[in-house]
Structures are given as C-alpha cells and as structure tokens.
Amino acid sequence: MRRSVATVCLSGGLVEKMHACAEAGFDGIEVFEPDLVACDHSPEEIRALADRLGLSLDLYQPFRDFEGVDEATLADNLRRAEAKLALMQRLGIDTLLLCSNVASATVPAEDYEEVAAGQLRQLGDLASSYGVRVAYEALAWGAYVDDYRTAWRIVQRADHPAIGICLDSFHILSRGHDPAGIEDIPGERIFFLQLADAPALSMDVLSWSRHHRLFPGEGSFDLAGFLGHVLAAGYDGPLSLEVFNDTFRRTDVRRTATHALRSLVWLEDTVSPRLTPGVPPRGIDFVEVKAEDTTDVEVALGQLGFTFRGRHRTKAVRLWTSGSARVVLNEQQAREEVPHLAAIGVQVDVPEAALARAAELLAPAVHRRTYAAEVPLGAVAAPDGTEVFACPVVEDDAAWVAEFEGGGPDERTAGAVTRVDHVNLAQPWSDFDEAVLFYSAVLGLRADSGTQVAGPHGLVRSQVMRTPDGCVRLPLNLAPDPSAMTAQHVAFACDDVVAVARRALAAGMRFLPVPANYYDDLAARYGLDESRLEELRSLNLLYERDGEAEFVHFYTRTLGEVFLEVVQRIGGYDGYGAGNAPVRLAAQGRA
Amino acid sequence: MRRSVATVCLSGGLVEKMHACAEAGFDGIEVFEPDLVACDHSPEEIRALADRLGLSLDLYQPFRDFEGVDEATLADNLRRAEAKLALMQRLGIDTLLLCSNVASATVPAEDYEEVAAGQLRQLGDLASSYGVRVAYEALAWGAYVDDYRTAWRIVQRADHPAIGICLDSFHILSRGHDPAGIEDIPGERIFFLQLADAPALSMDVLSWSRHHRLFPGEGSFDLAGFLGHVLAAGYDGPLSLEVFNDTFRRTDVRRTATHALRSLVWLEDTVSPRLTPGVPPRGIDFVEVKAEDTTDVEVALGQLGFTFRGRHRTKAVRLWTSGSARVVLNEQQAREEVPHLAAIGVQVDVPEAALARAAELLAPAVHRRTYAAEVPLGAVAAPDGTEVFACPVVEDDAAWVAEFEGGGPDERTAGAVTRVDHVNLAQPWSDFDEAVLFYSAVLGLRADSGTQVAGPHGLVRSQVMRTPDGCVRLPLNLAPDPSAMTAQHVAFACDDVVAVARRALAAGMRFLPVPANYYDDLAARYGLDESRLEELRSLNLLYERDGEAEFVHFYTRTLGEVFLEVVQRIGGYDGYGAGNAPVRLAAQGRA
Structure with missing residues (x-):
C-alpha cells in the first residue's frame, strides 16, 4: 500500500x-x-x-x-x-x-x-x-x-x-x-x-x-x-x-x-506479513565495552571471577568470560574514549534472516572489518548508535571465541556468574520512542510497562524491552541530564550472589557503597532477621522482595561511563530491583 | 509563622x-x-x-x-x-x-x-x-x-x-x-x-x-x-x-x-499583609540592549523613526527615544557579547517601596556604579538574570535622560512609535515557573493564561505577565532549544503602523520577510479586500483579528539575540498576534 x-x-x-x-x-x-x-x-x-x-x-x-x-x-x-x-x-x-x-x-x-x-x-x-x-x-x-x-x-x-x-x-x-x-x-x-x-x-x-x-x-x-x-x-x-x-x-x-x-x-x-519473519532472540552472545584503556573493567571482571580468554588474533580486543557471559574489551579506534557499552551480540536462530528483517525495517547496517578464518557477524545500529550483532545460537562457547589466544579455559566454578541477565542502555531524549520501536520491530522484543525512578538530579524514565522468557532483557533508560548520572550497565546473573560478592571482596573489589540507613529500612519493610541483614550489609548487597520471590544484587563503582551489577533471582523474581534504584543513583551521585 | x-x-x-x-x-x-x-x-x-x-x-x-x-x-x-x-x-x-x-x-x-x-x-x-x-x-x-x-x-x-x-x-x-x-x-x-x-x-x-x-x-x-x-x-x-x-x-x-x-x-x-505593599507598575521606563557593538540596533532604531538623544556623560551608553519608548544601548563590560536584552526599567509610584518589597521577597539586588549628579536607580535581578530597575513615574522624559549629551530633541512626529508595548523575555527551562512567581509577587503583574506556539524546532511555551490595564506586558517565552530560535524581543506601540513601516522601508529597513502564502491565507480567513492585502503584503505586515478588534504588526530581522517589533492595536485588541507566531518563527528559522 x-x-x-x-x-x-x-x-x-x-x-x-x-x-x-x-x-x-x-x-x-x-x-x-x-x-x-x-x-x-x-x-x-x-x-x-x-x-x-x-x-x-x-x-x-x-x-x-x-x-x-x-x-x-x-x-x-x-x-x-x-x-x-x-x-x-x-x-x-x-x-x-x-x-x-x-x-x-x-x-x-x-x-x-x-x-x-x-x-x-x-x-x-x-x-x-x-x-x-x-x-x-x-x-x-x-x-x-x-x-x-x-x-x-x-x-x-x-x-x-x-x-x-x-x-x-x-x-x-x-x-x-x-x-x-x-x-x-x-x-x-x-x-x-x-x-x-x-x-x-x-x-x-x-x-x-x-x-x-x-x-x-x-x-x-x-x-x-x-x-x-x-x-x-x-x-x-x-x-x-x-x-x-x-x-x-x-x-x-x-x-x-x-x-x-x-x-x-x-x-x-x-x-499482512511480507517481511522476513522475526523471532525473539534466544540469548545474549556477548557485550562489548570500548575504551582507549579498558584496564579498570578488566580488573573488575577478574574480581567477579571472570576468566581471561585471550587477545584477539588481529585486533586490539580482549575477551573475558564466565559461563555464557562473554565480555569483549575493545581498544580499537577508541582514542580518548572512556569505557562505555559499544555493542551487544544477540543469539538468533537464523542470523541472516534477522539481518534481512532489520534491513527491511530500515535499520542501518554496521560494517566491521573481518579477516579470513574469522567468523563474520553482521550487525545493525540501534537508534542511539549501539551496534547490535546477530549471532548464531550456541550450546557452549561461541565459535568466534576460538579467535582469541593466550588466555586460559573458563573453569566455570560453582556459584560464579553464569550469563548476562540484562543490559541497561542509556538513551538520549531524542531516541527513546524510536528505540522502543527498534527493539520491538527489529529485534522481536516486547515492551514491559515503563517506570520512572527518582535520582538526585531528576527522574529517570525506564522502559524494559525483553523476550517473554526473559533470556534477553534490555532496560532503556532516559536520564534528565546524561552528564549527571550513569544509566548504562551490564548485569550478570548467578546462582549465589553472596559467594560472588565474597570472592569479589576478597579480591579487592570496590563495591558501590550502600548506606546503613538502607538496611534499617529493609529491616522495617521486610522484617529480615539480623544475621541475614548483616550478610547483606557487609557485602553492600541490595534486596527486594515481590511476594515470595526475592532479588539480591550488588553494583561495582562506575568505570568510565559503565558499571557492572551481579544479580541473583530467587523464586521466579522477574523485575530489576527498581525500588533500589534511587539508593543506587544517590550513591553514584556521591561517588 | x-x-x-x-x-x-x-x-x-x-x-x-x-x-x-x-x-x-x-x-x-x-x-x-x-x-x-x-x-x-x-x-x-x-x-x-x-x-x-x-x-x-x-x-x-x-x-x-x-x-x-x-x-x-x-x-x-x-x-x-x-x-x-x-x-x-x-x-x-x-x-x-x-x-x-x-x-x-x-x-x-x-x-x-x-x-x-x-x-x-x-x-x-x-x-x-x-x-x-x-x-x-x-x-x-x-x-x-x-x-x-x-x-x-x-x-x-x-x-x-x-x-x-x-x-x-x-x-x-x-x-x-x-x-x-x-x-x-x-x-x-x-x-x-x-x-x-x-x-x-x-x-x-x-x-x-x-x-x-x-x-x-x-x-x-x-x-x-x-x-x-x-x-x-x-x-x-x-x-x-x-x-x-x-x-x-x-x-x-x-x-x-x-x-x-x-x-x-x-x-x-x-x-496577613506584612510586607511593604506592592502596587502594579505604571509603565515601562526604558529597555536596555547590551552588546560589544550595538550599531545594528542603532541603525534599526533610526529606521523606525527613533531620535538619537546622545551619549551618557560617564559611560559607554547611548540613548534613543520615540515618545516614551526609551532604548538604552550599553556597550560597557560587554566584550564579545552580541545584542541582547539586559535590563528593563519599570515605572512605579514609590521606587524605594518597590525595592524594599523585592528585598523582602528575596530578590537579589543589583548594584551599578553611579556618579555624583546622576539619578540613582535601584534594581533587582529577575530569575533569568534580566535586571529590573524601579524608576519613578514621569509625565514626560525621565530625569536620567538629562545625563545624555550630544543628541537632538525627540520631535515626536505624528504616527511614530509612542511607547513600549511589550517586552518578550526568553527564559531557560529551569527558570520558567520561578519567573512567573517573581513577576507576580515582586512586580505585581498578573499571569494571563499560557499558550504554546509551534516553531520549526518545537513548541515554544509562552506566558504573558501584565498589569490589568496593559501598560506593562512581559510575555515570558520558553523555547525548546534556546540556541535554535530567538525568543527575546521588544515590541513598540504606535498609532499608524503603516506609516512607521513605510518610513522604515524608505530608510532601508530589513524587515523579517513574510511569505506570500501567509497573505493568501489571510484573504481566505478574513475576506480582506485586495487593496488592504496589498498594503500588508508590500510592507511585510502581519494581521490578526479578534471579533472587531485588529492587530497589525511587523518585525525586524534578528539583531544578535534580539529583534524589534512595531505593533498597532485597533479597537481594543488585547493579545499578541499568537496566531502569527509560527509564521515569524519559520521566517526566523530561514533567516
């Protein structure tokens, strides 16, 4: 028509x-x-x-x-x-x-x-x-x-x-x-x-x-x-x-x-369907953090129990993994850039079909140089410039991991980070609605109901884009003043957040500090017993309960323009700890 | 309490x-x-x-x-x-x-x-x-x-x-x-x-x-x-x-x-009144335009029939007047500044009382150096930094006019500009509501109902602050992107806008050009006859009708960050030609 x-x-x-x-x-x-x-x-x-x-x-x-x-x-x-x-x-x-x-x-x-x-x-x-x-x-x-x-x-x-x-x-x-x-x-x-x-x-x-x-x-x-x-x-x-x-x-x-x-x-x-059919993605293949110097992120990943998998054969790129959580640290063409999220890879059943659909929906293709014997991955640019790669679904390690040399094998210790839980993408004011359409139409995600979170410098608008099964979750954040507050982060899932936090503490992790008043309020709100509270308090863990389901999580300090989070979902918890976001924003404002 | x-x-x-x-x-x-x-x-x-x-x-x-x-x-x-x-x-x-x-x-x-x-x-x-x-x-x-x-x-x-x-x-x-x-x-x-x-x-x-x-x-x-x-x-x-x-x-x-x-x-x-009582101002005493070089504004004022009244005895300041419209051109401490509105003087019955009330209402006082034999005028800063001077009510010329030397007398030709009709003040997003309170509480103006005007780069929010009798009118404008559009201007009143425009045209005035399509639409809207239309068209005059009342006005091109307007109110017209604002904004966007 x-x-x-x-x-x-x-x-x-x-x-x-x-x-x-x-x-x-x-x-x-x-x-x-x-x-x-x-x-x-x-x-x-x-x-x-x-x-x-x-x-x-x-x-x-x-x-x-x-x-x-x-x-x-x-x-x-x-x-x-x-x-x-x-x-x-x-x-x-x-x-x-x-x-x-x-x-x-x-x-x-x-x-x-x-x-x-x-x-x-x-x-x-x-x-x-x-x-x-x-x-x-x-x-x-x-x-x-x-x-x-x-x-x-x-x-x-x-x-x-x-x-x-x-x-x-x-x-x-x-x-x-x-x-x-x-x-x-x-x-x-x-x-x-x-x-x-x-x-x-x-x-x-x-x-x-x-x-x-x-x-x-x-x-x-x-x-x-x-x-x-x-x-x-x-x-x-x-x-x-x-x-x-x-x-x-x-x-x-x-x-x-x-x-x-x-x-x-x-x-x-x-x-009347005419486009190449879209199917929701099956998981997050990798997250790429880009900067002139990615050392701080590398240190934090090590403290979180990630394994260094090596340097890329042809590029100034390094890989760290823990379970299926793969973080690519890219120092190419990044002069004077501080660490920030540059790309995500999503696993889809047929990458060529996903890219064809994206092109039919007018998403601009991204071209990266690849060499012989490298796995070619196609990508498109999201409205805010984040590059979204279409990757094949894999059971274990992605094929492209073999391009990295000089690292060790991922031991997959018990209780360690298992996967990427969600990736928060900061949106400029001009891109928010466009991004909602992009991630739903092009990537097959659905929009959860939006929310607003009070930070010390204004309200942050947030809109989660996700697959129905939650294997891909991309909260989009719109901060009132992007320079005043960090809205970009990667959250990793694990089965024992206390173990991950203890190991990180022992390894010298600089947690985002959580004020004592927060724990007093937790006690009032949920009636948690003192030993549980003390465990949370000593590890700067945040806690939220939704009916019987629980969410326990912690944050690293901000590294450039990005920070990391580790989360444990208990009893089918399906949110993102939005009630704790003001406490995080205030702590980041002080840091 | x-x-x-x-x-x-x-x-x-x-x-x-x-x-x-x-x-x-x-x-x-x-x-x-x-x-x-x-x-x-x-x-x-x-x-x-x-x-x-x-x-x-x-x-x-x-x-x-x-x-x-x-x-x-x-x-x-x-x-x-x-x-x-x-x-x-x-x-x-x-x-x-x-x-x-x-x-x-x-x-x-x-x-x-x-x-x-x-x-x-x-x-x-x-x-x-x-x-x-x-x-x-x-x-x-x-x-x-x-x-x-x-x-x-x-x-x-x-x-x-x-x-x-x-x-x-x-x-x-x-x-x-x-x-x-x-x-x-x-x-x-x-x-x-x-x-x-x-x-x-x-x-x-x-x-x-x-x-x-x-x-x-x-x-x-x-x-x-x-x-x-x-x-x-x-x-x-x-x-x-x-x-x-x-x-x-x-x-x-x-x-x-x-x-x-x-x-x-x-x-x-x-x-329960305790403050020094506030009374609405009685008129606008002067408007000050400040810049490193105010020549362009001076030329435009000359074309509009204003009289050069001389240079200030002690400061790099010049005065132009037409009737009771007094424009002070200030080149002091204005390095690299383009022409912009820096101050307005409002006439009040008891300037000392107005300043006392302003201080009681926490308005910051402004201090300017004055010399012996100069008329001392007190001022406070409005939220956006505009300096508001409290001036005595005068029948004819203000006393401070005598401080200017080397100019001619204002001949007050028939049909010339008689007074300042309104002054539009551009407000940053952060100051808008504060400005409404400032101008009502401190200056005794009342808020008319607000409006929004569509410009090529977004909606401009506008709120008129005025005296009931209309002798002081200050529309406050909030542009979505202050760098993209001019929202500051001075409008002068006259009894024969056609005469003022003709003289300005003869003097080489660069009017803000009004597109022919606008006049076609005027014809359709109001059924104006062809000779009237031709008069409006040839002089870039805009027109609005409200019942039997009429408003005819024109704009100069933008001079730095300010532009000038001349208006004629006919039959008790009480607005500001808001219907014509999108046409002006589009023309300014092209200029």
Whole structure:
C-alpha cells in the first residue's frame, strides 16, 4: 500500500520536510496548512518539488468549523472553502480533510445530522467543481460529532460523491469506540486513513492528542486490529501517519522520517506479513565495552571471577568470560574514549534472516572489518548508535571465541556468574520512542510497562524491552541530564550472589557503597532477621522482595561511563530491583 | 509563622538539601523517607547537622498503607511502624505523616471508618510511647479515604491525643473539595499543613500530583483562601511546602530553596499583609540592549523613526527615544557579547517601596556604579538574570535622560512609535515557573493564561505577565532549544503602523520577510479586500483579528539575540498576534 505522512509530524520547514520524506522512502505526504502558510515557496513550487521528489500530495489539512452553522456563517464558510479549493488546485491536491466542528456549530442536536448533511452536500458541489473530494473526520472532541459512526451517518445522509469519511485511529481508539463498525463502511467511501498510536494516559483527550501521540508500535493502541478493519472494509488509499508529538517536533527531520516509515512498514507487516519473519532472540552472545584503556573493567571482571580468554588474533580486543557471559574489551579506534557499552551480540536462530528483517525495517547496517578464518557477524545500529550483532545460537562457547589466544579455559566454578541477565542502555531524549520501536520491530522484543525512578538530579524514565522468557532483557533508560548520572550497565546473573560478592571482596573489589540507613529500612519493610541483614550489609548487597520471590544484587563503582551489577533471582523474581534504584543513583551521585 | 519544606521538593542528596534550606532561610524541613534511606549520614548525624544549621526536623514522611486492614496485616504494620518510630526517636522528629491506605485496605466500606479508627488508636498508643504523634492525611487517590472530611471523622472516632490530621492543599483543592469545612476542625487537631499549588490540568490526579505541583503563586489554586481557613481553625504549626515537580527535581538546589521560600513569604503576605505593599507598575521606563557593538540596533532604531538623544556623560551608553519608548544601548563590560536584552526599567509610584518589597521577597539586588549628579536607580535581578530597575513615574522624559549629551530633541512626529508595548523575555527551562512567581509577587503583574506556539524546532511555551490595564506586558517565552530560535524581543506601540513601516522601508529597513502564502491565507480567513492585502503584503505586515478588534504588526530581522517589533492595536485588541507566531518563527528559522 502507499505510505504517507502528515508534515506536522516532523520538524523544520515544509521544504526540508518534503526532502526528508522522499529520502526516507515515503510515497506521499499530507500538507499541514500551517506548514504551507509559513513557507516561502509558492504552491506551484511545492507542487513541482513534490513531482521532482516523486512524492504525491495526498491531502490538504485541516479545514475546520464548517458544518452545523447558521446561514450567514455557512456563506462565509463556503467562501473560506473556495479559497482553499483554489489553493489545492494550484497544489494539485485532490482531497481535503474536514474536521468536525468544535467551535461555531449552533444547530440544535436533534437537527444536527440533517443540517450538517445538507451543508456538506453544498460543500461537495463546490469541491467537485474544483475536482476535489472532502474527507469528513470526527474529532474526539468535536462539539457534536465525536464518533466516526456519527460522521458516517452524516456522510451517508449528504449522499454526495465528493463527500466521504476520514478515519483517524487516535480519534477512534482514544475514545474507546469499537473499530469493528468500520467494516460496515464501503471502502470507496473511506477517503482517507490517518494512523497514530498513543500511550495509555488518563488526561483530557485534546492534550493527549496534541502532545503525546506516537508512531505505530510505540504506544498501547491495537493498531493492527484497527488497520485490519479498515482493510476489510476495502480501503485502498494511502496509509498515512498523523502524529503530534512534542519530541518529534524537535528531533532531526530526516531521522524522524525514517523512524516514521519504519513504524508503517512494521504495522503493515503485522496485518499482512511480507517481511522476513522475526523471532525473539534466544540469548545474549556477548557485550562489548570500548575504551582507549579498558584496564579498570578488566580488573573488575577478574574480581567477579571472570576468566581471561585471550587477545584477539588481529585486533586490539580482549575477551573475558564466565559461563555464557562473554565480555569483549575493545581498544580499537577508541582514542580518548572512556569505557562505555559499544555493542551487544544477540543469539538468533537464523542470523541472516534477522539481518534481512532489520534491513527491511530500515535499520542501518554496521560494517566491521573481518579477516579470513574469522567468523563474520553482521550487525545493525540501534537508534542511539549501539551496534547490535546477530549471532548464531550456541550450546557452549561461541565459535568466534576460538579467535582469541593466550588466555586460559573458563573453569566455570560453582556459584560464579553464569550469563548476562540484562543490559541497561542509556538513551538520549531524542531516541527513546524510536528505540522502543527498534527493539520491538527489529529485534522481536516486547515492551514491559515503563517506570520512572527518582535520582538526585531528576527522574529517570525506564522502559524494559525483553523476550517473554526473559533470556534477553534490555532496560532503556532516559536520564534528565546524561552528564549527571550513569544509566548504562551490564548485569550478570548467578546462582549465589553472596559467594560472588565474597570472592569479589576478597579480591579487592570496590563495591558501590550502600548506606546503613538502607538496611534499617529493609529491616522495617521486610522484617529480615539480623544475621541475614548483616550478610547483606557487609557485602553492600541490595534486596527486594515481590511476594515470595526475592532479588539480591550488588553494583561495582562506575568505570568510565559503565558499571557492572551481579544479580541473583530467587523464586521466579522477574523485575530489576527498581525500588533500589534511587539508593543506587544517590550513591553514584556521591561517588 | 514557621516555614518548612519537604526535602522531596529539591534536587541533590539529603545533606545538600539541608544546607540549601538553611541558607535560604527556612525554619525547618520535612524529612522525605527515601532521601534518608539513600543518605550515607546516620540519623544521629542528620539530627546534629539540623541542630547546627538551626533547622527543625518537623515531620517524617510518608508512612503508608496502615489502616483498614486485616489483623495479620495490622500486626505487621505495627511492627513496621515501630521500626520507624524508633528511627524518629534517633532523628528527634515528633510527627509522623500517615497517608490514607491506597493498597492494602480490605475492610468493607461500611465498616471502614470504625475499623480504621480503632487501628489508628492502636498506632496512637504505640506512637505515644515513642513521644511521637501521627498526622493522618487523606490522599486524593486513597482507596477509601480520599477526602479530608472523612479523614477527620476517622481521627475524631480514633479519639486519641497522638492522632490528628494532616491537611494538604493539593489533595483537597485538586478534588474540588470545599476547604471551608477546615474551620470546623479544632486547630490543635491539625497536626501538620502541607501547601502546594498546581496548574489547571485535566489528568489523573496521581500523575498531576506527582509531576506537576507548583509552589504557591505559580498555579491556579486559591491558596490564600485555603490558608485563611486553616488559620481560622487555629492552626499554628509550620507552613510547609510539599511540591513534586519534575523540573524542580533537576534545578540547582540552593536556587530552588530560595524560590520555594519566596513563594511562602508571598503566600503569608496575601493572607496577613506584612510586607511593604506592592502596587502594579505604571509603565515601562526604558529597555536596555547590551552588546560589544550595538550599531545594528542603532541603525534599526533610526529606521523606525527613533531620535538619537546622545551619549551618557560617564559611560559607554547611548540613548534613543520615540515618545516614551526609551532604548538604552550599553556597550560597557560587554566584550564579545552580541545584542541582547539586559535590563528593563519599570515605572512605579514609590521606587524605594518597590525595592524594599523585592528585598523582602528575596530578590537579589543589583548594584551599578553611579556618579555624583546622576539619578540613582535601584534594581533587582529577575530569575533569568534580566535586571529590573524601579524608576519613578514621569509625565514626560525621565530625569536620567538629562545625563545624555550630544543628541537632538525627540520631535515626536505624528504616527511614530509612542511607547513600549511589550517586552518578550526568553527564559531557560529551569527558570520558567520561578519567573512567573517573581513577576507576580515582586512586580505585581498578573499571569494571563499560557499558550504554546509551534516553531520549526518545537513548541515554544509562552506566558504573558501584565498589569490589568496593559501598560506593562512581559510575555515570558520558553523555547525548546534556546540556541535554535530567538525568543527575546521588544515590541513598540504606535498609532499608524503603516506609516512607521513605510518610513522604515524608505530608510532601508530589513524587515523579517513574510511569505506570500501567509497573505493568501489571510484573504481566505478574513475576506480582506485586495487593496488592504496589498498594503500588508508590500510592507511585510502581519494581521490578526479578534471579533472587531485588529492587530497589525511587523518585525525586524534578528539583531544578535534580539529583534524589534512595531505593533498597532485597533479597537481594543488585547493579545499578541499568537496566531502569527509560527509564521515569524519559520521566517526566523530561514533567516
């Protein structure tokens, strides 16, 4: 199907927006009137530019407050409409969006549909004479018409070939209206379709709509179900995005355009699968920490019981492992960089298929030099630049481990770290929603419900992306001031966190210190006995309980921009110790 | 009365917060439990620090989910409470905040008050044994108790000297509960009072409370009326602020503490006036533009018909005037600075009184060197650093104009600029709410309803501060990215904007260019006739109509970080052409 986007979704001026949409690969755009009004290009120039870029101008929007008015207002509204119809002729746009009246309607409710239909019929006559058709849309906050079923009754009553309906997922799903009724509308009477997702928020629907819409796949609406009804009705016009969002208004226009198109490609695939199928990953193959000097991380891994497996044959890269937890320390092309997470490898059943799907979803490929006899691993860049490698599933050591020389075998001592439990990825403010879509659409992870954690310098927004079975967990963190607080870390799982902590303490580990007040509060909260408390206190262990399940964990000090955590999940604990995060953030703020 | 603040209002760690509160001048604090838990100082250290700083620890908060539970839960809750009571003894705090149960209450509604009262009585016995009293608070989202009147009935029924009520303006006013009933509660049963303002928002009350509270005077609650009822009841404990706000969690702790205290000083004064009375200013005396080189501004003022009035006798400062519009161009201590607004002078009836009030409201005084025979003008710094001078009211030229030499007399040609209409001040994200309070409390301006304007790089938040008669209007603008867009400007009023624009055009003025599409839209919107349109178009004039009132205005190009506007208000127009702001922002984005 043709893919379109409203220019209001993007930052910049109209001309920049058009270039960005064309570069991203959209087929067309909706021209948002204020973008045209503020633009220094004439309508003829816009039309010619669209031609050159291969973009169709699918819709002119919005025209407001037309129907349900008195005769004098109607006359003025028809005059207003005629000016816009003439403008559309100059632009070469054949569909006008008409929103249901929010301001000037005066007709009493009992006569509204009849009067509005008659007035729409007059508009239809006028529009026809300009070769334009009018798509009538029920705004969720329309004064009288706030339900697509009412709008459709009025359109039927208007009974004019130039008058049809516009469906917008936000206006329908935000009100909880059942979209199944869309199937009762003949497809050719649906003149336009606008798609937007949104988070579940409890606020007035106008503010929700104007500031918090999201691209499909980023919110909580069932857009696949919605689109299914529209397609079942026989609609074959463009799928068009209309997303008012305070963040996307500020982000780079080319980037947002690609992000928007990815959401549409993903949505289409959920309704009628065409992409290479995505399957959730099966585990984390490795984590790469990059820096000019990775010594501090190396020391900490040694204290945590990791084994040095050797240097890479051809690169300034070293490998440490413990069980299936593999940490690659990369000192290549890292001049003046402090330790930070640069890449993760995820194990997938068919790496080639995962990479093909990622490319179909517009994820930029990453190219790293490989040599003969090395295992070639493909990768794509996540929105924040983290490189995500697609690795084959392995029972024991990954094949590429053989490329490392001069280290010892991993002894896999009892109670040691067994695997990577989760990897926290810090996101810039501009990338958060895009990252949610990336990790769900490209990597097949699902979004857990988000949370916010209070730190000493503001609230940290957190959103876990994970597989249903928890074998891959990637919490995304958005700190209010990235320079003020560390949000990137790797958490390792083990079966005996006390043993790992004791060994680390003996090896001279510098734990993140946990204040005594925390343990007093633990005692009050959970009634832990004194010997258990003393064990936790002496090892700087944090504790959280959820019903019968328990979570015990500790942190290293921050090493550059990254820190390490060791966790033990007991009795099926499925969280991340969010209740302890403020204590960690405060301790990191002091360190 | 004693002034207190909850530590949750501020950024940083508990110790930093305590220092900031003491420096600002608070008498006491509420210790927010998570701040203590995350703190590396022992309770004894906190107590001793508070002693040294002269801060009382007025409240320990919050204790949650205690009442209305089954017997087993009650036993555990009493155990939890006892641990906290012991902790309070170490801290030397004698009042515990108990929030109404939101999570664990299981008692049926018809028995709730009876059972809760009995359980509170048990808590009262326990608390008494630790010398602690319990202030019971109805949360707006309490499972059963969400109204202070219900909480008060339960407290009465508990009938225990250690059980009283805590009143929080947010929980009462957000639900629209009538605060008049507070007067029926004996003052000595009101154990604590928490104050917070909030903007009028339509969202779930929990999110509203946790993210959007404001300090008194910054929102839309009638806090003066609320406090009046509490004082009438005989309450004589501390006035304490509890403001959860995402921005204040991020701003500098010392600055927010002063800001918070200012709000409380102002609130007390609205209830029982003690400060030097504030009266709204009577006009704008001057605007100062500062830069290393102010030539571009000088040229533009000349083109707008301003008269050069001369150089200052002792400073690198020049003066241009037109009618009562006086622009001071300051090149002192401005190395490498581009033109920007540095100061405004406002005319007040008694400058000394205005400055005294400002000092009482903790506004920092600004000192400028003056010489013998110069008019001394006092000033204070607004939150964003703009210097605000208190000037005497004058009929004609200000007395200080005589300090300028070598210029000509202002001829005051017909149709020329007559006065300063408004001054737009760009605010950093951290200062916006503080600025609203500053301009209302210190300068006696009132806040008009705020708005948001779409620019090419995001939404610009705007809030007009003004006198009722409009003689002083200061729109505050918050741009999403201050580097990307100009938000500072001076608008001059005139009686014939066409004449001013014609003269400026003849003098070679570089107008901010307005696109032709804008005029096509004007024609459609208002049905203006072609000759009027052509006049507007040829002079880059913008137009807005509000009923019968009209607004016609134009902008200069941006000069450094400032630009100039000339406006004509016709038929009582009272706005700022907000509908044209996106067109201006787009044009500035292209320039």
